[in-house]
Amino acid sequence: MSEGFEARGVENPRIVDLIAPDPRSGEVVLSVLEGRPWTGGRRQLEEHEEKLNSYFSYVLDGHLARDYPRYAGRRVRIELACPEEPGEEQRPFLAAVSRFAAEHGLRFVVRVVPEPLTAPVPWEEPADL
Secondary structure, three states: OOOOOOOOOOOOOOOOOEEEEOOOOOOEEEEEEOOOOOOOHHHHHHHHHHHHHHHHHHHHOOHHHHHOHHHOOOOEEEEEEEOOOOOOOOHHHHHHHHHHHHHOOOEEEEEEOOOOOOOOOOOOOOOOO
16 A cells, blocks of 8 residues: 555545546536445444545535535535445435435435446436435
8 A cells, every 4th residue: 555545435534435527417426435235234334424424524615616626516416336235224324314415405326336436437327215
């Protein structure tokens, strides 16, 4: 690992895992990478909460627009990329995140990506939570 490099993923709330424009929708997509199955219980959800709070702060406090002026004024989608559908234990939390995002003019979606996500992949509309 090179000096100054931080690992991406839910376990690291200090960084945004991926940022890319969606050419189809025009949205700026901030991806949260979750490579683990949904078996981590409460601790896994706490990690998600901490990571997502960091993303919301990054966008709502103006850091995204300052760091990437070309994205200023664009709609923002926060996308949780995970290897499998969330289970019943995760759904209430993810639905609350989606409501919070909508209340602040953002969009939150969950995307099942069976392969490890290391770069943006073509967008397909995900199922609602």
